[in-house]
Amino acid sequence: MKTSAVFSAALSLLSLVSPSSAKSTTTAASPSKPPQVWKNANLVHIISVEKNYVKENINVLVENISKQPQDEYFLLLTADEASRLGGVEVKDRKNAKAGPFGVEVVELDPKSNDQYIRIKLPAALNAGAQQTLGISYYLLKAYKPLPATIKQEDQQFLAHSFSALCPSAYVTSKQKTEVKLPSANVPDYTKLPGSGDVKEFPVKSGAKLTYGPFDEKPAGAVEPAQVRFEFNKPVSHVTELERDIEVSHWGGNVAFEERYTLIHRGANLSDQFNRVKWAQAAYYQPNTHALKEMKFPLRVGSADPYYTDVIGNVSTSRFRSNKREALLEIKPRYPLFGGWKYPFTIGWNSDAKNFLRQTVNGGYILNVPFLEGPKQPEGIEYEQVQVRVILPEGAENVKYSTTVPQSSITSDDVEIQKTFLDTIGRTVLVIKARNLVDDLRERELVVSYDYPLSASLRKPLIVFGSVMALFVGTWVLGNLDLKFTSK
Amino acid sequence: MDSALHEVWQAASGRPFVPTIGKDSHFLIGFSLLILGIGLSGAFVINRSLVNVPVLGLPASLALAFGVVYMFCAVGVYV
Numbered sequence: 001m002k003t004s005a006v007f008s009a010a011l012s013l014l015s016l017v018s019p020s021s022a023k024s025t026t027t028a029a030s031p032s033k034p035p036q037v038w039k040n041a042n043l044v045h046i047i048s049v050e051k052n053y054v055k056e057n058i059n060v061l062v063e064n065i066s067k068q069p070q071d072e073y074f075l076l077l078t079a080d081e082a083s084r085l086g087g088v089e090v091k092d093r094k095n096a097k098a099g100p101f102g103v104e105v106v107e108l109d110p111k112s113n114d115q116y117i118r119i120k121l122p123a124a125l126n127a128g129a130q131q132t133l134g135i136s137y138y139l140l141k142a143y144k145p146l147p148a149t150i151k152q153e154d155q156q157f158l159a160h161s162f163s164a165l166c167p168s169a170y171v172t173s174k175q176k177t178e179v180k181l182p183s184a185n186v187p188d189y190t191k192l193p194g195s196g197d198v199k200e201f202p203v204k205s206g207a208k209l210t211y212g213p214f215d216e217k218p219a220g221a222v223e224p225a226q227v228r229f230e231f232n233k234p235v236s237h238v239t240e241l242e243r244d245i246e247v248s249h250w251g252g253n254v255a256f257e258e259r260y261t262l263i264h265r266g267a268n269l270s271d272q273f274n275r276v277k278w279a280q281a282a283y284y285q286p287n288t289h290a291l292k293e294m295k296f297p298l299r300v301g302s303a304d305p306y307y308t309d310v311i312g313n314v315s316t317s318r319f320r321s322n323k324r325e326a327l328l329e330i331k332p333r334y335p336l337f338g339g340w341k342y343p344f345t346i347g348w349n350s351d352a353k354n355f356l357r358q359t360v361n362g363g364y365i366l367n368v369p370f371l372e373g374p375k376q377p378e379g380i381e382y383e384q385v386q387v388r389v390i391l392p393e394g395a396e397n398v399k400y401s402t403t404v405p406q407s408s409i410t411s412d413d414v415e416i417q418k419t420f421l422d423t424i425g426r427t428v429l430v431i432k433a434r435n436l437v438d439d440l441r442e443r444e445l446v447v448s449y450d451y452p453l454s455a456s457l458r459k460p461l462i463v464f465g466s467v468m469a470l471f472v473g474t475w476v477l478g479n480l481d482l483k484f485t486s487k
Numbered sequence: 488m489d490s491a492l493h494e495v496w497q498a499a500s501g502r503p504f505v506p507t508i509g510k511d512s513h514f515l516i517g518f519s520l521l522i523l524g525i526g527l528s529g530a531f532v533i534n535r536s537l538v539n540v541p542v543l544g545l546p547a548s549l550a551l552a553f554g555v556v557y558m559f560c561a562v563g564v565y566v
Binding site (some may be wrong): 465 | 490491492493495496498499500502503504505506508509510513524528531532535536537539540543544545547548549551552553555556557559560563564565566
């Protein structure tokens with residue numbers, strides 16, 4: 001017990017030192033299962049499949065059943081879920097000010113399929129005490145289209161597999177699982193024998209399925225279930241997003257550029273794409289599972305937008321900009337059906353005063369959104385995100401902080417990039433994150449840096465020096481006497 | 488999140504970064520400085536004396552230096 005506590009303390013220290021270790025593996029010294037020191041007195045598991053990613057909320061009343069105070073709670077996951085997991089956040093449901101909760105995905109036994117989210121409580125809970133945790137996270141690539149191929153005008157159905165019993169590392173006294181669906185059209189779902197007054201689980205009310213309440217279940221108990229529901233919307237998935245934010249002090253500008261690799265993960269077309277049917281459907285059946293438009297609500301003050309793909313400029317876009325909004329609406333070059341890809345680039349400018357401030361002690365501070373992707377009613381998910389903040393040449397002492405959940409950040413580096421008029425290259429802060437969703441698009445990224453006057457004068461001084469050398473060189477060459485003398 | 492940086496951001500609310508030359512004037516300033524620099528260079532080329540290196544070369548280099556930087560910004564390459 002004691003060794004494990006010491007070890008886990010050392011491990012959490014390690015994780016503090018390197019934020020890149022989003023997932024860590026413990027060695028043979030630690031137990032392969034979390035110690036049974038907690039009991040879930042009451043657990044409500046909400047699985048929301050309303051968007052094209054799954055949002056799960058676990059609200060659990062935990063009780064310390066050991067003799068010592070405890071400050072680590074483990075949440076059970078499968079290895080597959082852990083690879084698709086993102087945006088883990090933990091709150092105290094009763095006390096919003098309690099926190100922060102440390103969150104880390106750990107693998108206690110490398111041979112086992114079980115992985116855990118280790119939640120570090122802000123304060124240890126005494127023996128017998130209870131606390132209500134609200135754990136929320138997202139699962140990407142969650143659905144399978146069923147049927148896998150459909151016609152262009154057909155409705156799309158997706159299937160999602162889950163466990164009707166919330167997988168837990170501890171004994172659970174009472175629990176229920178709610179599945180929130182995008183519509184009431186749910187042709188298939190797993191039925192389970194009920195308990196108490198209810199003859200059969202789940203209870204269906206509108207677009208919600210409720211499994212439970214279940215009585216006491218042992219640790220690790222699962223009950224595989226599947227639900228198949230109508231989802232006649234695109235299943236947009238961004239495999240990679242590269243977002244560049246370039247700060248210019250000379251120009252007083254912050255330039256944004258985003259390069260998307262977008263794929264539709266929905267049902268593939270069973271027949272050839274039919275352009276005539278597509279044009280007709282626009283009139284009599286505007287609801288489609290194809291992706292035909294994306295809306296990017298940018299910050300007010302954004303200007304000079306561009307939208308390109310591998311061919312070049314794409315003219316099917318519209319930009320509404322006024323004092324209240326800056327909305328970029330783009331249509332892909334072709335409607336995007338299941339299995340189809342569309343890589344594209346968008347970019348825009350904004351005045352530096354909207355994002356950049358001078359601090360009291362002479363430094364600069366930049367506050368930009370971490371993500372600014374499309375805002376779609378069906379949502380959008382990002383597998384890999386790379387945010388590059390390109391600071392002016394000579395910027396130093398770079399620090400950052402973000403409200404994106406720390407467990408989603410995989411690495412952060414400061415690099416150098418050379419471009420126009422650069423001599424030593426610009427300081428670039430590169431932050432890599434994974435498994436993000438559009439729910440997190442308003443999260444902030446704050447970057448502070450120092451930028452001395454000497455560094456800011458480097459560009460004109462380089463040009464000045466070169467031109468001056470040219471003048472002196474011209475004069476020297478002009479004075480060389482190359483004539484033949486006749487002595 | 489480390490809230491310290493967020494507090495720094497809040498504390499700096501009255502000090503947005505405003506550049507010395509605004510975006511609207513980049514082209515005018517850049518173009519004028521470049522013309523001036525090229526003109527002075529031309530004058531130097533006509534009369535290449537040692538005195539003219541500091542008298543014409545120095546202001547020409549300065550004008551070209553800042554002119555180039557602002558012209559870059561004026562055409563949308565925000566350096």
